[in-house]
Amino acid sequence: MQVEPEEPSRPPITIDGDPRPLRIPAVVLGVLGRRTIEVILAPEAGMGGVPHTLSLDVVPFDLRIPNSRFVLVREQDGSERVERRNDPGYG
Secondary structure, three states: OOOOOOOOOOOOOOEOOEOOOEEEEEEEEEEOOOOEEEEEEOOOOOOOOEEEEEEHHHOOHHHOOOOOEEEEEEOOOOOEEEEEOOOOOOO
């Protein structure tokens, strides 16, 4: 009988040991599939940000429109949720 090795536990997602969730600004590119939406994370940084695919269930209906802006909150366990931006003109 062959025993599968246990997968090593992954450390929590933190920046410099900070236990708070990551809060990343995001801009919607569009809905690409039946259940996914493509966004750009940190669009103001560097050369235009990083493309990222989210489940459509995570993003509220009114924020699925292209160019909508919100904050993606990534918890230490890897789960993601969306918060509206409080800046005037966003969201």
